[in-house]
Amino acid sequence: MxxxxxxxxxxxxxxxxxxxxxxxxxxxxxxxxxxxxxxxxxxxxxxxxxxxxxxxxxxxxxxxxxxxxxxxxxxxxxxxxxxxxxxxxxxxxxxxxxxxxxxxxxxxxxxxxxxGTERVVSAAEVNGQLFLNNASLGLYPALLERREAAYAKWGRSRVAAYWSALRTLVTYDRPSRLRITIDGRTDHWRSPMVFVARNAYQLEQYGMQDGVDLIREGKLAVYIAPELRRWQLLGFAIRIALRTARPYRDFALEAGEEMEIDTHSRRRTIARDGEREKMRAPFRFRVLKDALTVIVPPDQGA
Missing domain, CATH: 3.40.50.10330 (Probable inorganic polyphosphate/atp-NAD kinase; domain 1)
Known part of the structure; x- marks a missing residue:
């Protein structure tokens, strides 16, 4: 009710x-x-x-x-x-x-x-801003920016989306030096993209079951792309689209309830659930337990 x-x-x-x-x-x-x-x-x-x-x-x-x-x-x-x-x-x-x-x-x-019935669910945040599905920096925000420009020029269509994605993948050459701390453990990376997932369903659609299990344990699933050349990025994206990409072979997979990413650039574009905004480093991510009350089908109330 x-x-x-x-x-x-x-x-x-x-x-x-x-x-x-x-x-x-x-x-x-x-x-x-x-x-x-x-x-x-x-x-x-x-x-x-x-x-x-x-x-x-x-x-x-x-x-x-x-x-x-x-x-x-x-x-x-x-x-x-x-x-x-x-x-x-x-x-x-x-x-x-x-x-x-x-x-x-x-x-x-x-x-x-x-x-329906009400159910309490968890979410996540980056620098105090909530997200439900994912947040990322690097390649993915750049892809969104190029896609919006293509939509403005040619209108919304799959052709415009695919063309903008292809142009981004073959021209993007900005891997970042990152210091990533997850639940108190710090490592240094050089990567074109970090993708932080919170929605298990979304990962299931891409065949990333290892990340699904981590989210269901109450953690963030953190995907870190390797340093790749431009055309290698295209192959990486194709493996993701075909659901053949695997952790520890095509990308690093980390997990934790809290994470901090620091970069040499003080301000970077962060994508949250498909929307872009500038944020100031360091970028602090954390799980928000029982953050929302949502209405779900009667059989999904548990």
Whole structure:
């Protein structure tokens, strides 16, 4: 049973069709005897501030319609408040929603939420900023930046995404000197990318079972790419995509509840659940145990 009062929060962009689609999703809540307040955000840059206002608004449940980036932003505002988070997946990958057993179709997801139950789940943070799926520095943030530029020039398409990824992989030549401390143990690395995973479901999709087991033990799974030449990076990415990459052969795999990464550059771009932002080193990661209350299907409550 969904706790009231209820707020529906969504990033609609600038399209009227998106806003109309969100409003159409409200009717099932009204049919269930709920009268949700609707908050539509048309610019993604305004979502963090709106999420903070909603978190302070006294709602029992906040329903977020959007992709992983939007969900991450709202989850960061709700963490520790006890307010229940419901998700209507409307993104590309929807890894967090899928990890909770929610269907990908928005209408079906609402039906599940209305019959769902609450569950407390853990998350993670880097420099005080929450993430649900992963956070990374190096190659992956650079790939996201190139992809956004391609979308701006040619529009959103798989061709644009693949072309931007290919260009990044064959031109990226910026391995970093890193000092990484995990649960008190320090090592020095030279690597083009560090990928910190917290969502076991996402790793399962890429066949990385060793990392899945570590996350289920309550740890962060830390993937450290080896120092590779440009064209070697392309082969590395292909092995990841084909699910043939293996730890200790293609990359290092570490784990811990707390981690610190220090670099020679004081400010670096960090990607959190697909969103990029500048942060100041050192980068401190940690598991946030029982950080969120989420609504899941009835059979996923345990």
């Amino acid at each position: 969904i706790r009231g009062p209820v707020c529906i929060l969504a990033n609609t962009g600038s399209g009227k069709k998106a806003a109309a689609r969100i409003r159409a999703l409200v009717q099932p809540f009204r049919d269930a005897g709920l009268d949700p307040e609707i908050r539509l955000v048309r610019k993604g840059s305004r979502m963090p501030a709106e999420a903070q206002r909603v978190a302070a608004g006294g709602f029992g449940t906040v329903i977020v319609a959007g992709g992983d980036g939007t969900i991450c932003t709202v989850a960061g505002a709700l963490a520790g408040t006890g307010t229940a988070l419901g998700i209507v997946p409307m993104g590309t990958f929807n890894f967090f929603a899928r990890s909770l057993g929610l269907p990908g179709d928005p209408t079906a997801a609402i039906s599940v939420l209305l019959a």
